[in-house]
Amino acid sequence: MNNKKLLAFIAATLLLTACGSEPDSEPQNTNTDTQTANTEEVAPPGHEKMTQATRDTYVPPIKKSNFDITVQSYGKKINELLAGTEFADKTITDLSESDRDKVFITDYTHQISVVGEVNDEDKLQDLTYTMPVNDNIKAESTSLVELVSASMQVLNAEVKATQAKDETAKLIGQIVDDFEKSGEQQQAVKMVGDNVYAAQISDHGLRVVIQPKQDSRYVN
Numbered sequence: 001m002n003n004k005k006l007l008a009f010i011a012a013t014l015l016l017t018a019c020g021s022e023p024d025s026e027p028q029n030t031n032t033d034t035q036t037a038n039t040e041e042v043a044p045p046g047h048e049k050m051t052q053a054t055r056d057t058y059v060p061p062i063k064k065s066n067f068d069i070t071v072q073s074y075g076k077k078i079n080e081l082l083a084g085t086e087f088a089d090k091t092i093t094d095l096s097e098s099d100r101d102k103v104f105i106t107d108y109t110h111q112i113s114v115v116g117e118v119n120d121e122d123k124l125q126d127l128t129y130t131m132p133v134n135d136n137i138k139a140e141s142t143s144l145v146e147l148v149s150a151s152m153q154v155l156n157a158e159v160k161a162t163q164a165k166d167e168t169a170k171l172i173g174q175i176v177d178d179f180e181k182s183g184e185q186q187q188a189v190k191m192v193g194d195n196v197y198a199a200q201i202s203d204h205g206l207r208v209v210i211q212p213k214q215d216s217r218y219v220n
Contacts, residue, residue, distance in 0.1 A: 064119065064125050064215050065212035065214040065215045066123035066124060066125045066212065067123065067124045067125070067155050067195070067212060068123065069123065069154070069155070070121075070122045070123060070124070071093045071095065071116060071118045071122050071123075071124050072093060072122065074093065074116070074124050074154055074155075075091050075092070075093035075104075077154045078091050078150050078151060079091050081150040081153055081154065081161075082146075082147075082150055085146065086109060086143075087108055087109070087146070087147060087150075090106065090108055090109075091106050091114075092104065093106070093116065095118060095122075102117075102118040102119075102120075102122075103115055103116060103117050103118065104116045104118065108143075108147065109143070110131060110140050110143045110144075111131055111132050112129060112130070112131045112143060112144055112147060113129070113130050113131070114127060114128065114129045114130075114147070115128045115130075116128075125211075125212075126209065126210060126211045126212075127151055127209070127210040128207065128208070128209050128210075129144060129147060129148055129151075129207065129208040129209075129210075130205055130206070130207045131143075131144055131205060132205050132206075133179075133201065133202070133203060133204075133205050133206055137176060137179075137180075137201075137206065138176055138177075138180065141172055141173070141176050141206060142169075144172060144206065144208065145165065145168045145169050145172055145173075146165075148168045148171075148172070148197070148208050148210070149161070149164040149165040149167070149168040149169075150164070151210060152164040152167065152168060152192060152195075152197070152210075155193075155195055155210065156192055156193040156195065158193065159192060159193065167190060167197075168197070170190075171188055171190050171197055171208075172199050172206070172208065174186075174188050174199075175187065175188050175201045175206075176201060176206070179201045179202075185200070185201065185202040186200070186202075187199065187200045189218045189219065191213065191219070194212060194213050194214075195210060195211065195212055195213060196209075196210070196212070196213050196216040196218050196219055197209075197210055198210075198211075198218040
Protein backbone atom coordinates (compact mmCIF):
# COMPACT_ATOMS: atom_id res chain seq x y z
CA MET A 1 0.00 0.00 0.00
CA ASN A 2 2.73 2.39 0.91
CA ASN A 3 4.61 1.64 -2.32
CA LYS A 4 1.52 2.45 -4.39
CA LYS A 5 1.13 5.84 -2.67
CA LEU A 6 4.79 6.61 -3.23
CA LEU A 7 4.56 5.77 -6.92
CA ALA A 8 1.43 7.91 -7.32
CA PHE A 9 3.13 10.88 -5.62
CA ILE A 10 6.17 10.64 -7.90
CA ALA A 11 3.95 10.45 -11.00
CA ALA A 12 1.99 13.53 -9.95
CA THR A 13 5.18 15.47 -9.29
CA LEU A 14 6.60 14.64 -12.72
CA LEU A 15 3.35 15.71 -14.39
CA LEU A 16 3.30 19.08 -12.66
CA THR A 17 6.93 19.69 -13.55
CA ALA A 18 6.32 18.92 -17.20
CA CYS A 19 3.33 21.25 -17.39
CA GLY A 20 5.23 24.06 -15.74
CA SER A 21 8.06 23.88 -18.23
CA GLU A 22 5.81 24.20 -21.30
CA PRO A 23 5.93 27.65 -22.97
CA ASP A 24 2.93 29.87 -22.69
CA SER A 25 0.54 29.19 -25.46
CA GLU A 26 -0.14 32.92 -25.89
CA PRO A 27 2.59 35.52 -26.35
CA GLN A 28 3.03 38.33 -23.90
CA ASN A 29 0.90 41.37 -24.54
CA THR A 30 3.28 43.61 -26.51
CA ASN A 31 2.49 46.65 -28.58
CA THR A 32 2.80 45.51 -32.17
CA ASP A 33 1.71 48.83 -33.66
CA THR A 34 4.34 50.25 -36.03
CA GLN A 35 4.83 53.94 -36.81
CA THR A 36 4.54 54.73 -40.50
CA ALA A 37 7.56 56.67 -41.74
CA ASN A 38 6.68 60.19 -42.92
CA THR A 39 8.07 60.41 -46.40
CA GLU A 40 6.77 63.97 -46.99
CA GLU A 41 9.57 66.53 -47.29
CA VAL A 42 9.55 68.65 -44.17
CA ALA A 43 11.38 71.94 -43.70
CA PRO A 44 13.90 72.11 -40.87
CA PRO A 45 12.43 73.24 -37.52
CA GLY A 46 11.86 76.99 -37.51
CA HIS A 47 12.36 77.38 -41.25
CA GLU A 48 8.76 78.17 -42.02
CA LYS A 49 8.64 80.58 -39.10
CA MET A 50 11.76 82.38 -40.26
CA THR A 51 10.49 82.59 -43.80
CA GLN A 52 7.20 84.08 -42.67
CA ALA A 53 8.98 86.48 -40.37
CA THR A 54 11.13 87.62 -43.27
CA ARG A 55 8.02 88.24 -45.33
CA ASP A 56 6.35 90.16 -42.50
CA THR A 57 9.33 92.37 -41.72
CA TYR A 58 10.74 92.89 -45.22
CA VAL A 59 11.35 96.53 -46.01
CA PRO A 60 12.12 97.48 -49.62
CA PRO A 61 15.40 99.32 -50.16
CA ILE A 62 15.10 103.05 -49.63
CA LYS A 63 15.37 104.95 -52.85
CA LYS A 64 17.93 107.73 -52.48
CA SER A 65 17.29 111.23 -53.68
CA ASN A 66 19.13 112.47 -56.73
CA PHE A 67 20.00 115.72 -58.47
CA ASP A 68 17.43 115.10 -61.21
CA ILE A 69 20.12 115.11 -63.86
CA THR A 70 21.55 112.15 -65.73
CA VAL A 71 25.24 111.49 -65.41
CA GLN A 72 25.64 111.94 -69.17
CA SER A 73 24.04 115.38 -69.05
CA TYR A 74 26.13 116.33 -66.03
CA GLY A 75 29.35 115.35 -67.79
CA LYS A 76 28.47 117.34 -70.88
CA LYS A 77 27.53 120.50 -68.96
CA ILE A 78 30.52 120.53 -66.63
CA ASN A 79 32.92 120.05 -69.52
CA GLU A 80 31.30 123.04 -71.21
CA LEU A 81 31.82 125.14 -68.07
CA LEU A 82 35.45 124.02 -67.73
CA ALA A 83 36.34 124.69 -71.37
CA GLY A 84 39.43 126.86 -71.59
CA THR A 85 40.70 125.77 -68.16
CA GLU A 86 43.30 123.15 -67.29
CA PHE A 87 40.37 120.79 -66.63
CA ALA A 88 38.86 121.07 -70.13
CA ASP A 89 37.34 117.78 -71.30
CA LYS A 90 38.77 116.00 -68.26
CA THR A 91 35.48 114.96 -66.69
CA ILE A 92 34.90 111.38 -67.83
CA THR A 93 31.60 109.89 -66.73
CA ASP A 94 32.03 106.29 -67.88
CA LEU A 95 30.17 104.13 -65.39
CA SER A 96 31.38 101.09 -63.49
CA GLU A 97 29.60 98.89 -60.97
CA SER A 98 30.31 99.18 -57.24
CA ASP A 99 28.96 97.15 -54.30
CA ARG A 100 26.02 99.51 -53.93
CA ASP A 101 25.47 101.57 -57.06
CA LYS A 102 26.97 102.58 -60.35
CA VAL A 103 29.77 105.11 -60.14
CA PHE A 104 32.09 107.15 -62.29
CA ILE A 105 35.57 108.24 -61.23
CA THR A 106 37.55 111.09 -62.78
CA ASP A 107 41.14 111.93 -61.91
CA TYR A 108 42.20 115.54 -62.48
CA THR A 109 45.54 117.29 -62.14
CA HIS A 110 46.77 118.32 -58.65
CA GLN A 111 45.81 114.81 -57.50
CA ILE A 112 42.16 115.79 -57.36
CA SER A 113 39.60 113.04 -57.90
CA VAL A 114 35.83 112.99 -58.03
CA VAL A 115 33.52 110.04 -57.53
CA GLY A 116 29.92 110.30 -58.70
CA GLU A 117 27.30 107.86 -57.50
CA VAL A 118 24.51 107.06 -59.97
CA ASN A 119 21.22 105.17 -59.60
CA ASP A 120 19.65 102.60 -61.91
CA GLU A 121 18.11 105.37 -63.99
CA ASP A 122 21.54 106.96 -64.51
CA LYS A 123 20.53 109.91 -62.30
CA LEU A 124 23.38 111.45 -60.34
CA GLN A 125 22.94 110.94 -56.58
CA ASP A 126 26.03 112.52 -55.04
CA LEU A 127 29.55 113.75 -55.74
CA THR A 128 32.69 113.45 -53.64
CA TYR A 129 35.83 115.45 -54.45
CA THR A 130 39.11 114.56 -52.74
CA MET A 131 42.69 115.77 -52.80
CA PRO A 132 45.72 115.16 -50.57
CA VAL A 133 46.95 117.66 -48.01
CA ASN A 134 50.49 118.99 -48.28
CA ASP A 135 52.45 122.10 -47.36
CA ASN A 136 51.05 123.89 -50.41
CA ILE A 137 47.39 123.02 -49.74
CA LYS A 138 46.22 126.64 -49.56
CA ALA A 139 47.40 127.41 -53.11
CA GLU A 140 46.39 124.06 -54.58
CA SER A 141 42.93 124.16 -53.02
CA THR A 142 42.04 126.94 -55.47
CA SER A 143 41.95 124.26 -58.18
CA LEU A 144 39.42 122.32 -56.10
CA VAL A 145 37.38 125.52 -55.75
CA GLU A 146 37.23 125.81 -59.53
CA LEU A 147 35.92 122.25 -59.94
CA VAL A 148 33.38 122.37 -57.10
CA SER A 149 32.03 125.74 -58.25
CA ALA A 150 31.48 124.28 -61.73
CA SER A 151 29.53 121.41 -60.19
CA MET A 152 27.49 123.91 -58.20
CA GLN A 153 26.46 125.71 -61.39
CA VAL A 154 25.45 122.48 -63.11
CA LEU A 155 23.41 121.29 -60.12
CA ASN A 156 21.88 124.69 -59.35
CA ALA A 157 20.79 126.36 -62.56
CA GLU A 158 19.90 129.60 -60.76
CA VAL A 159 23.45 130.03 -59.41
CA LYS A 160 25.71 132.19 -61.56
CA ALA A 161 29.43 131.65 -62.02
CA THR A 162 30.51 134.49 -59.70
CA GLN A 163 28.22 133.37 -56.88
CA ALA A 164 29.27 129.73 -57.23
CA LYS A 165 32.95 130.63 -57.03
CA ASP A 166 32.44 132.94 -54.05
CA GLU A 167 30.37 130.37 -52.12
CA THR A 168 32.86 127.59 -52.79
CA ALA A 169 35.92 129.72 -52.00
CA LYS A 170 34.47 130.68 -48.62
CA LEU A 171 33.52 127.09 -47.82
CA ILE A 172 36.90 125.57 -48.64
CA GLY A 173 39.05 128.57 -47.69
CA GLN A 174 37.58 128.67 -44.18
CA ILE A 175 38.48 125.11 -43.24
CA VAL A 176 41.90 125.26 -44.92
CA ASP A 177 42.82 128.39 -42.91
CA ASP A 178 41.54 126.88 -39.66
CA PHE A 179 43.41 123.62 -40.32
CA GLU A 180 46.69 125.41 -41.01
CA LYS A 181 46.32 127.33 -37.74
CA SER A 182 45.27 124.46 -35.49
CA GLY A 183 46.42 121.30 -37.24
CA GLU A 184 43.11 119.75 -36.22
CA GLN A 185 40.33 118.30 -38.35
CA GLN A 186 37.87 120.89 -39.66
CA GLN A 187 34.42 120.73 -41.25
CA ALA A 188 32.06 123.29 -42.75
CA VAL A 189 28.61 122.76 -44.27
CA LYS A 190 26.76 125.08 -46.64
CA MET A 191 23.31 124.87 -48.22
CA VAL A 192 22.95 126.13 -51.77
CA GLY A 193 19.49 125.68 -53.20
CA ASP A 194 18.31 122.15 -52.38
CA ASN A 195 21.82 120.75 -52.12
CA VAL A 196 24.32 120.36 -49.30
CA TYR A 197 28.04 121.08 -49.66
CA ALA A 198 30.15 119.59 -46.86
CA ALA A 199 33.88 120.33 -46.79
CA GLN A 200 36.24 118.42 -44.50
CA ILE A 201 39.99 118.54 -43.99
CA SER A 202 42.43 116.53 -41.88
CA ASP A 203 45.88 115.01 -42.22
CA HIS A 204 44.24 112.36 -44.44
CA GLY A 205 43.16 114.88 -47.07
CA LEU A 206 40.65 117.51 -48.19
CA ARG A 207 37.18 116.38 -49.22
CA VAL A 208 34.01 118.04 -50.49
CA VAL A 209 30.79 116.05 -50.55
CA ILE A 210 27.76 117.27 -52.50
CA GLN A 211 24.38 115.68 -51.75
CA PRO A 212 20.68 116.47 -52.11
CA LYS A 213 19.42 117.98 -48.86
CA GLN A 214 16.66 115.39 -48.43
CA ASP A 215 18.97 112.46 -47.70
CA SER A 216 22.10 114.26 -46.56
CA ARG A 217 23.66 113.03 -43.33
CA TYR A 218 25.15 116.48 -42.80
CA VAL A 219 21.87 118.30 -42.16
CA ASN A 220 19.35 115.65 -41.07
